[in-house]
Amino acid sequence: MAETEKEIRGVKNGRDRERDKRSQEGQRQRKRTDRGRERQMVKSAHDILKKTTPERTKPPSRHREQILISSLPVYLTLSPDKTCFPGPTPWPICV
Secondary structure: OHHHHHHHHHHHHHHHHHHHHHHHHHHHHHHHHHHHHHHHHHHHHHHHHHHHOOOOOOOOOHHHHHHHHHHOOOOEOOOOOOOEEOOOOOOOEEO
């Protein structure tokens, strides 16, 4: 009686193992399709955003701002008899 019970249990366990394998395969397959769907959704969201957001204009470069600032007449008095003017270099020329 014990032998037959073991055999029956073995067959049952074998069936369970097969069922588990099949369910795991199904889960893997579902995960794959879910990932694909997510990617598609993200892509479409990016496309929609690209279409709706206007092109950004580049802000004026810092270099141009510095040139504009340095071209303004600057009068710095380090001492009462010295006046400084902007020169060809970033530093003012003091006379």
